Amino acid sequence: MARTTGSHSDITGPRVRAAALQLFARHGYAAVSMRQIAREVGVQAGALYNYTPDKQTLLFELMKTHMEELLEASSVRKSIEPLEALDEFTQLHLNFHAERPDEVFIAYMELRNLGPDNFAIIERMRRRYEDQLEAILRAGVEGKVFQVADTKVATMAVIAMLTGVNTWFREGGRLSLEEVGKIYTDMVRNAVGA
Amino acid sequence: MARTTGSHSDITGPRVRAAALQLFARHGYAAVSMRQIAREVGVQAGALYNYTPDKQTLLFELMKTHMEELLEASSVRKSIEPLEALDEFTQLHLNFHAERPDEVFIAYMELRNLGPDNFAIIERMRRRYEDQLEAILRAGVEGKVFQVADTKVATMAVIAMLTGVNTWFREGGRLSLEEVGKIYTDMVRNAVGA
Numbered sequence: 087m088a089r090t091t092g093s094h095s096d097i098t099g100p101r102v103r104a105a106a107l108q109l110f111a112r113h114g115y116a117a118v119s120m121r122q123i124a125r126e127v128g129v130q131a132g133a134l135y136n137y138t139p140d141k142q143t144l145l146f147e148l149m150k151t152h153m154e155e156l157l158e159a160s161s162v163r164k165s166i167e168p169l170e171a172l173d174e175f176t177q178l179h180l181n182f183h184a185e186r187p188d189e190v191f192i193a194y195m196e197l198r199n200l201g202p203d204n205f206a207i208i209e210r211m212r213r214r215y216e217d218q219l220e221a222i223l224r225a226g227v228e229g230k231v232f233q234v235a236d237t238k239v240a241t242m243a244v245i246a247m248l249t250g251v252n253t254w255f256r257e258g259g260r261l262s263l264e265e266v267g268k269i270y271t272d273m274v275r276n277a278v279g280a
Numbered sequence: 281m282a283r284t285t286g287s288h289s290d291i292t293g294p295r296v297r298a299a300a301l302q303l304f305a306r307h308g309y310a311a312v313s314m315r316q317i318a319r320e321v322g323v324q325a326g327a328l329y330n331y332t333p334d335k336q337t338l339l340f341e342l343m344k345t346h347m348e349e350l351l352e353a354s355s356v357r358k359s360i361e362p363l364e365a366l367d368e369f370t371q372l373h374l375n376f377h378a379e380r381p382d383e384v385f386i387a388y389m390e391l392r393n394l395g396p397d398n399f400a401i402i403e404r405m406r407r408r409y410e411d412q413l414e415a416i417l418r419a420g421v422e423g424k425v426f427q428v429a430d431t432k433v434a435t436m437a438v439i440a441m442l443t444g445v446n447t448w449f450r451e452g453g454r455l456s457l458e459e460v461g462k463i464y465t466d467m468v469r470n471a472v473g474a
Contacts, residue, residue, distance in 0.1 A: 112392070116311030195389050198306070235463045239455070242448050243441045243467055250440020261433070269429045273437055277471040 101127050102137045103151075106144045111188035115145055115199045145196060146204040152189040153211035156182060160218055168226030169280055175219055176274045179248045180267050190252050216241050223278060233279025244274055295321050296331045297345075300338045305382035309339055309393045339390060340398040346383040347405035350376060354412055362420030363474055369413055370468045373442045374461050384446050410435050417472060427473025438468055 105126035109118045120141055124131040138144050159182055165171045183190050200208060220241040226232030234240045248270060255266060299320035303312045314335055318325040332338050353376055359365045377384050394402060414435040420426030428434045442464060449460060 114308050114310045114393070116308045199308070235466060236455070239460065239463050240467065242444060243464065246444020246447070247437045247441040247471075250436060250444070253440070254436050261430070266433065269433050270437065272429060273434065273471050276473055277441075277467050279470055 098127065098129065099137050102134065103144070103148060106141075107148055107188050107192065110145065110148070110196065111191050115141070115192075115196045142199075142201055142204070145192075146200060146208075148189065149193055149196070149200070149204075149208050150211070152186065152193055153208060153215070156215060157211060160215060163218075168222055168229055168231050169275070171222045172226065172232075172274065172278070172280065173271050175222060176244075176248065176271050177267055179245070180251060180263065180270060183249060183252050184255060184263055187252055190249065194249075216245065219244060226278065226280065231280060240278055244277060247274065247277070292321065292323065293331050296328065297338070297342060300335075301342055301382050301386065304339065304342070304390065305385050309335070309386075309390045336393075336395055336398070339386075340394060340402075342383065343387055343390070343394070343398075343402050344405070346380065346387055347402060347409070350409060351405060354409060357412075362416055362423055362425050363469070365416045366420065366426075366468065366472065366474065367465050369416060370438075370442065370465050371461055373439070374445060374457065374464060377443060377446050378449060378457055381446055384443065388443075410439065413438060420472065420474065425474060434472055438471060441468065441471070 102123065105123050106118070109122060109126060118141070120134055121131045123141075123144075124134045127134070138147070160175070160178055163171055163174055165174055197205065197208070220237050223232060223234055223237040223240055227234050227237060251266060251270070255261075255263065257263070261269075296317065299317050300312070303316060303320060312335070314328055315325045317335075317338070318328045321328070332341070354369070354372055357365055357368055359368050391399065391402070414431050417426055417428055417431040417434055421428050421431065445460060445464070449455075449457065451457070455463075
């Protein structure tokens with residue numbers, strides 16, 4: 087593979103992250119060595135340290151980037167009416183997660199392998215995402231369009247329900263993602279008493 | 281620790297499984313060695329092979345036992361009315377999983393580490409569990425007490441919603457398991473249009 091010297095690190099950085107993502111998702115963080123990642127990228131193990139200080143940083147960067155993209159995507163909400171905002175949240179969550187099976191898998195499976203400081207940062211980002219849904223549910227309860235006993239619990243229930251789609255949905259299966267989206271839009275509305 | 285010779289294997293077998301369960305849940309299957317499990321139990325690494333042929337068998341046995349217990353617990357259903365049967369399913373799922381955080385964690389996280397034959401067996405058991413809920417939903421749809429667009433999708437949604445409780449519920453937290461159970465009973469009923 088020919089590369090110009092100038093773009094060397096620009097190209098290799100993303101390839102290192104892509105290889106780490108795929109290997110972590112397939113074998114688990116603990117089972118993957120820096121040497122394996124280097125082999126997958128096609129560089130010497132030593133060269134890998136030009137792009138990342140260690141395996142923990144690689145894991146953390148993957149999880150942080152995933153959460154940053156999720157927060158960015160979900161912050162652009164067009165609707166202010168609670169019911170429409172809820173539908174938008176449902177669609178965005180399903181589409182965003184369906185497109186990133188490896189990232190979602192790692193985000194849930196490898197939390198235990200983050201160092202305490204890194205864990206705290208990722209937890210805060212997850213909390214911010216949950217807060218977005220909880221704000222929608224609160225607005226809906228205040229506006230008497232939703233009936234929810236506990237907005238925090240309902241938030242966790244809806245997110246778990248939606249993320250669960252990743253464990254069974256396959257492109258080309260019985261239902262399209264659009265059909266799944268319609269079914270979940272109704273179920274989520276129902277679950278919060280809309 | 282004094283042990284009588286007769287009960288040696290009876291006592292050590294469960295201790296091997298308990299140690300494997302705890303270590304797999306904390307560090308992940310791939311990161312745990314038979315040597316570490318032996319150390320935790322307090323036996324020589326070689327002695328471990330009196331109780332289990334290998335690490336894969338240990339993982340499979342843990343997951344199989346978990347599913348057997350779940351299927352046994354859920355097969356004893358008192359109610360035949362769909363709405364009551366649904367409430368019973370909700371309560372049983374929540375209580376059963378809340379009592380077994382390590383087993384639940386492993387059941388989801390380590391599926392990828394099962395050999396193909398073992399995976400197929402566990403998948404079939406999971407399918408049988410899902411079928412129990414789907415049968416309740418179908419009966420409710422036929423009896424016009426539930427409104428569900430797709431009973432298979434609703435089954436996966438309800439199970440994901442309920443299992444998600446394990447990621448945030450802590451004994452001694454803001455809500456008791458009983459309170460959480462009441463909230464989820466309503467949310468699950470709502471989700472299936474009851």
